[in-house]
Amino acid sequence: MSQLTSRQPFPWSRSAVRTTESPISWLMAKTVGDPEILSLAAGFVDTDTLPQDLVKTAFEKVFADASNAREILQYGITPGSRRLRQELAKRLERQGLTNVDPDCIVISNGGQQSLYTVTNVMVDPGDIVLVEDPTYFVYMDVLRSAGARVIGVKTDSEGMMPDALEERFAELRAEGVRDRLKILYVMSYFTNPKGCNPSTERRKALFDIYQRELADGQYLMIEDASYRDLCLEGPDEPFIKAHDPSNEHIFLSGTFSKAFAPGFRLGWSYMPRELHDAVARQKGNQDFGSSNMNQAIVAELLASGAFEIAAGRFRDRYRAKRDVMLAALKEFWPSSAHVLKPMGGLYVWTELEGINTDPGSEFFNRVLEKKVLYVPGRYCLCDETQGPRLTNGMRLCYGVIRPEPMREAVRRMGEVVAAMS
Ligand SMILES: Cc1ncc(COP(=O)(O)O)c(C=O)c1O
DSSP: OOOOOOOOOOOOOHHHHHOOOOHHHHHHHHHHHOTTOEESOOOOOOGGGSOHHHHHHHHHHHHHSHHHHHHHTSOOOTTOOHHHHHHHHHHHHHTTOOSOOGGGEEEESHHHHHHHHHHHHHOOTTOEEEEEESOOHHHHHHHHHTTOEEEEEEEETTEEOHHHHHHHHHHHHHHTOGGGEEEEEEEOSSOTTTOOOOOHHHHHHHHHHHHHHGGGOOOEEEEEOTTGGGBOSSOOOOOGGGGOTTOSSEEEEEESTTTTOGGGOOEEEEOOHHHHHHHHHHHHHHHSSSOHHHHHHHHHHHHHTHHHHHHHHHHHHHHHHHHHHHHHHHHHSOTTSEEEOOSBSSEEEEEOTTOOOSTTSHHHHHHHHTTEEOEEGGGGOOSBOSSSOOOSEEEEEOSSSOHHHHHHHHHHHHHHHHHHO
16 A cells, blocks of 8 residues: 655746745735725726726627627637737827837736746846836846846936936946846836936936947846826827837837736737737737737727726826825925835835834834725835935825825824824
């Protein structure tokens, strides 16, 4: 008779071992587990503004024709619905890009899948990725899982700083690892977490450095434009991609989540042809393509103009909510608190003088005792920072919370700041 041995742990792959739980999961679980919590942490969109009416109309139209309905209930093709890619290409051209080829677009399950897939295409363990510091922490999770060495580049109120980027390139050369650089990841609109919007000049300066550095070896620039449709104030800045009219360099990533409906789980990316085929193959391995039905609805909404109506409603709502948050910060927090006014997006970045905001810090715990949550800046910092590590930053999101509880959350936090100042 065979002897049953005690069960051994599964022999995880190296990638599974590197894939640790995202800190945001803990914050989300806290929010869901306690309905009294006022969360300024969750990056969800405004529930009241979700375009239920416009989506219903589009559904009815798309399903009115039986053969059309059956077609979209069938599997689609991996890069995504042709109609949606064509509508998207037209929209990108309306937004200033030229000659956008729908065959260089891949539709994905949210922008997150585009980032994940292109990272799989480009990065082996030990390869280097340059990112803003602080940066979008869920992408940092993807990079760590891929085994990348994530190096931060200093940011100011306009995002990634050109001088700091040049410094990083010089360091990579001095260390003899410039050939391991695979990706430069830049958020080009209302960044997560700082809410920065690079000026026209800043966009050009970053692209110029990227291009100059190609002389020392090929690498990819990812432009993450997820928040482009949420411009609340000021001019509509051009895509960095506009500097790449022959579509040779930049992987432009976007989403239908932020200004429309994250429930569709649809995003997109527009990229050089050679990359397109590699990205599509990776996506094919994951899912054979995103939901054909969801893509048909979004294509219809783009074609009818309803998408722009929904985006406009979100902008109006967020402008009002952002102003409520800024007014509450002014009213309830000391003037020594640094508050970066966002011109768009979903986040207000704040820094407190002399107060540590890390998870588990006295400040964090006291705020949590008052049933308020924020995203500690620490979660968004890279492993390799330039200069001293920031310990006093916070991301406050006005996306999903309603104005009154938001004011109350800011007020309670202000009490803690005052008690600890
Ligand atoms: C900067 C940035 N990029 C990409 C994403 C991915 O969003 P989604 O997968 O919903 O498109 C997010 C979501 O918060 C984000 O903040």
